[in-house]
Amino acid sequence: MAGARVTTGSRLGVRIREVPVPADLDAPDAWLLRGQVDTVNEVEIALRGNRDMCRNPHETLGSMREQRYTTKIRLVAVDEDRPGDAADPARVLGHAALHLPRQDNTHTGEVDLGVRPAARRRGIGSALHDAALEVARVHGRTMLTTTTQQTSEPTDGPLALAPSTGSGRLHRDDPGVRFALTRGWSLEQVSRYSVLDVPLPADVLAAHRAAAQAVAGPDVRVVLWESRCPDEWVDQFALLQTRMSTDVPHGGIARHADVWDAARVRTIEQQFLDQGLGYLVAAAEHVPTRTLVAFTALAATPVTDEFVFQNDTLVMREHRGRRLGMLVKTANLQRLAAERPAVQRVGTWNAEENAHMLAINVALGFRPAGGTGEWQRDL
Incomplete structure (x- = not known):
C-alpha cells in the first residue's frame, strides 16, 4: 500500500x-x-x-x-x-x-x-x-476488533460505559473511548489489568500451592517446560490452545473456534525464540489418563528483566472446580522466583466476567492497575 x-x-x-x-x-x-x-x-x-x-x-x-x-x-x-x-x-x-x-x-x-x-x-x-x-x-x-486502554476503572454513573456483558466499566469521556464510539464501534467486553509484586514470600506461595494440590488430589501433577513443549505433550498442548478460543469468556465478540495442531505449536515456539521471548509453561497432568487438563504461561520480553506477562491460563471446562488454576499459577510463580530472580512484577488481563480466575489472582495478591475495553465493528 x-x-x-x-x-x-x-x-x-x-x-x-x-x-x-x-x-x-x-x-x-x-x-x-x-x-x-x-x-x-x-x-x-x-x-x-x-x-x-x-x-x-x-x-x-x-x-x-x-x-x-x-x-x-x-x-x-x-x-x-x-x-x-x-x-x-x-x-x-x-x-x-x-x-x-x-x-x-x-x-x-x-x-x-x-x-x-x-x-x-x-x-x-x-x-x-x-x-x-x-x-x-x-x-x-467483515468484522474487526480493537482495544482501548485505561489506567483505572470508573464507578457506576453517567460517565461510566458498560459492555454488552454488563461486567466492568470504561470511562465514557476517555479519548480512546470517544474515538471508538464516534466511529461505530460497540463495546463487547471489559478486562481488568492486574499487577503482582514478586517474589511472593516462599511460605505463602507454598501454602497456596499445597492447598490447591490437596483439592486437586493425587491424580494431578504439575508439568513444567520452557520455550519448547516436550514431544509427548505437544498434541495435547495444541488442544489446550484450541480450547482457549472456546472455554474462556469472549464477551460479545463474534469469534469461532481457533484450531491448533502440533505444527502450529512448533511454529509459534520458533517465532518466540526469534523474537527473544522467554515462555514458561506450567501444566496440570491428569495422571490416570495421561492428559493435560490445565496450563498457564509466563512470557518474558527482551526489553526488561524486571517484568513478565502472565499470558494464557486455562482449565478445561470439564475439569473445573478442583483448584487447578491456582495449582498451575503457583507452580509457575515458584519457578519464576528460582529461575528469574530479577523479575519484580507480573502483569495479566482477565475478563471482568471471569470471576473465578479473578478470585485466584486476588488471593495471590494481584492488585487492579487499569484495564481494557474490547470493541467490535462490522465493516
Whole structure:
C-alpha cells in the first residue's frame, strides 16, 4: 500500500505507508519498522509511566517474519513536512497494526491504533483508522476488533460505559473511548489489568500451592517446560490452545473456534525464540489418563528483566472446580522466583466476567492497575 498524501485541513501533512518486512534491522527500509516500534513504546510509556509493555525492533521483526497463521500488516503515518533525514524513525507519528487470521475466523481481524502524544488531535488517528479498515476489507474481512486502554476503572454513573456483558466499566469521556464510539464501534467486553509484586514470600506461595494440590488430589501433577513443549505433550498442548478460543469468556465478540495442531505449536515456539521471548509453561497432568487438563504461561520480553506477562491460563471446562488454576499459577510463580530472580512484577488481563480466575489472582495478591475495553465493528 503506497498510500496517498493525507492532509487534515491546514494541519500536518502525513502519508500512510505500509511497513515492509526488512531483511534485517540495518536494511535501508528498516527505519519504518523502527519508527513504528518507537511509536508503540511512546504511547505505552505515556499511558503507564513505565516500559513494562514496551517492545524492541528485534522482537517486532521476529513476529512480522512469521505469517503462516496470521497476516500481519503495519501501517504508519509518516510526517511529510519534517526536515532532515528522510529515513528518520522520528518521522513516524502514528501506527495501525492489523492481525488477520488465515486459518479460522477469516471473517475477522484485530487492529491496534496509536499516535505519539505530541502528534494527537491532528486527524492522524482518523486517517490510520480509515486506512486500516480499508485494508481489512480488501482482505475479505467483515468484522474487526480493537482495544482501548485505561489506567483505572470508573464507578457506576453517567460517565461510566458498560459492555454488552454488563461486567466492568470504561470511562465514557476517555479519548480512546470517544474515538471508538464516534466511529461505530460497540463495546463487547471489559478486562481488568492486574499487577503482582514478586517474589511472593516462599511460605505463602507454598501454602497456596499445597492447598490447591490437596483439592486437586493425587491424580494431578504439575508439568513444567520452557520455550519448547516436550514431544509427548505437544498434541495435547495444541488442544489446550484450541480450547482457549472456546472455554474462556469472549464477551460479545463474534469469534469461532481457533484450531491448533502440533505444527502450529512448533511454529509459534520458533517465532518466540526469534523474537527473544522467554515462555514458561506450567501444566496440570491428569495422571490416570495421561492428559493435560490445565496450563498457564509466563512470557518474558527482551526489553526488561524486571517484568513478565502472565499470558494464557486455562482449565478445561470439564475439569473445573478442583483448584487447578491456582495449582498451575503457583507452580509457575515458584519457578519464576528460582529461575528469574530479577523479575519484580507480573502483569495479566482477565475478563471482568471471569470471576473465578479473578478470585485466584486476588488471593495471590494481584492488585487492579487499569484495564481494557474490547470493541467490535462490522465493516
